Amino acid sequence: MAGEDKRLLQVEGLKKHFPVERGFLRKVIGHVRAVDDVTFSIGEGETLGVVGESGCGKTTLGLTILRGEDPTEGKILFNLEKQGMTDIAQLRKQEMKDFRRQAQMIFQDPYSSLDPRMTVIDIVSEPLVVNRLAKRKEIQQRVEYLMDVVGLDVRYLKRYPHAFSGGQRQRIGIARALSTNPRFLVCDEPTSALDVSIQAQILNLMQDLQEEFGLTYMFIAHDLSVVQHVSNRVAIMYLGKIAESGPKEAIFGQPQHPYTEALLRSVPIADPKIQSGLESAPGEIGNPMNPPSGCYFHPRCAYAEERCREEGPELRELDSQHFAACHLAEKLDLEGVIV
Numbered sequence: 001m002a003g004e005d006k007r008l009l010q011v012e013g014l015k016k017h018f019p020v021e022r023g024f025l026r027k028v029i030g031h032v033r034a035v036d037d038v039t040f041s042i043g044e045g046e047t048l049g050v051v052g053e054s055g056c057g058k059t060t061l062g063l064t065i066l067r068g069e070d071p072t073e074g075k076i077l078f079n080l081e082k083q084g085m086t087d088i089a090q091l092r093k094q095e096m097k098d099f100r101r102q103a104q105m106i107f108q109d110p111y112s113s114l115d116p117r118m119t120v121i122d123i124v125s126e127p128l129v130v131n132r133l134a135k136r137k138e139i140q141q142r143v144e145y146l147m148d149v150v151g152l153d154v155r156y157l158k159r160y161p162h163a164f165s166g167g168q169r170q171r172i173g174i175a176r177a178l179s180t181n182p183r184f185l186v187c188d189e190p191t192s193a194l195d196v197s198i199q200a201q202i203l204n205l206m207q208d209l210q211e212e213f214g215l216t217y218m219f220i221a222h223d224l225s226v227v228q229h230v231s232n233r234v235a236i237m238y239l240g241k242i243a244e245s246g247p248k249e250a251i252f253g254q255p256q257h258p259y260t261e262a263l264l265r266s267v268p269i270a271d272p273k274i275q276s277g278l279e280s281a282p283g284e285i286g287n288p289m290n291p292p293s294g295c296y297f298h299p300r301c302a303y304a305e306e307r308c309r310e311e312g313p314e315l316r317e318l319d320s321q322h323f324a325a326c327h328l329a330e331k332l333d334l335e336g337v338i339v
């Protein structure tokens with residue numbers, strides 16, 4: 001397993017704030033702080049699991065790292081094959097060809113993410129065509145190879161997405177993401193729209209592909225059970241911020257943030273059919289346009305003190321590579337689970 005010494009991606013102080021406009025003159029009346037000062041890194045060949053409730057900013061984080069959205073602030077350092085560590089946040093669109101090839105995304109919903117008017121061959125080859133990475137005559141061969149890699153029959157090349165099941169569609173999405181021969185994939189809840197019986201097949205395929213092609217994954221999930229199986233390290237997000245991040249064993253075994261403890265409450269979850277405990281933190285996730293004062297988690301935190309309402313905690317390294325944003329991290333003795 002690759003160590004920290006060979007980082008593929010290092011994100012520093014990343015923010016993505018969406019302006020909220022009202023009225024005929026489109027006056028900006030506020031901002032949604034979808035990603036709000038996020039810092040983490042991923043080593044070459046690793047899988048970082050990113051977990052948090054719906055609306056906490058996971059998809060926006062993934063899209064912003066891939067420059068599908070322009071960042072508001074911060075650095076996205078990516079170890080490009082030719083140039084080495086390069087701040088993607090600073091690149092102009094026309095300078096990004098190399099990065100576009102090396103970093104791709106697998107989407108959450110294989111029903112809506114595949115254009116129903118395009119055939120499989122066109123869908124899978126689109127990133128190659130858009131980035132001018134293959135000649136016309138090479139495309140068919142490449143797509144046939146990719147179909148085989150993801151376990152689809154090459155005879156289906158000219159079919160449209162509606163002819164496929166959910167699991168097959170996600171295989172098409174994976175083939176498309178692999179078309180440019182990338183090193184890094186943002187996998188945005190790739191199994192959450194699929195039947196439980198199909199989820200494990202797709203996860204197994206992704207793990208095989210990681211090994212075969214030496215891929216690095218940022219694996220987004222709202223479910224801890226998925227992350228438990230696929231991650232080396234885990235980052236827990238809450239309202240646009242990282243609440244805690246660290247090696248999987250430390251996050252599950254010795255959580256340092258009350259939100260992580262709440263999420264872990266219904267783990268161990270050896271059975272992926274059992275939902276993890278995202279509901280176990282009482283109350284609802286706050287509003288990213290108008291987050292709570294101090295620690296964003298304080299209205300739901302069982303341990304909150306006066307200070308938590310006034311002062312936002314910084315993300316601090318408490319143990320080697322184990323970070324948490326909680327004023328009381330050293331004082332609390334939180335309960336983990338054995339993985």
Ligand SMILES: Nc1ncnc2c1ncn2[C@@H]1O[C@H](COP(=O)(O)OP(=O)(O)O)[C@@H](O)[C@H]1O
Nearest residue numbers: 018032034053054055056057058059060061288
């Ligand atoms: N293009 C956008 N414009 C305005 N707000 C957005 C946009 N995309 C996402 N948001 C908001 O940002 C927050 C985070 O959304 P998202 O990244 O989709 O969260 P998640 O993937 O964790 O469910 C939500 O409040 C969402 O409504």
Ligand code: SF4
Nearest residue numbers: 295298301308326327
């Ligand atoms: S800083 Fe306070 S409110 Fe926030 S997680 Fe820690 S104890 Fe809870």
Ligand SMILES: [Mg+2]
Nearest residue numbers: 058059060188
């Ligand atoms: Mg999402």
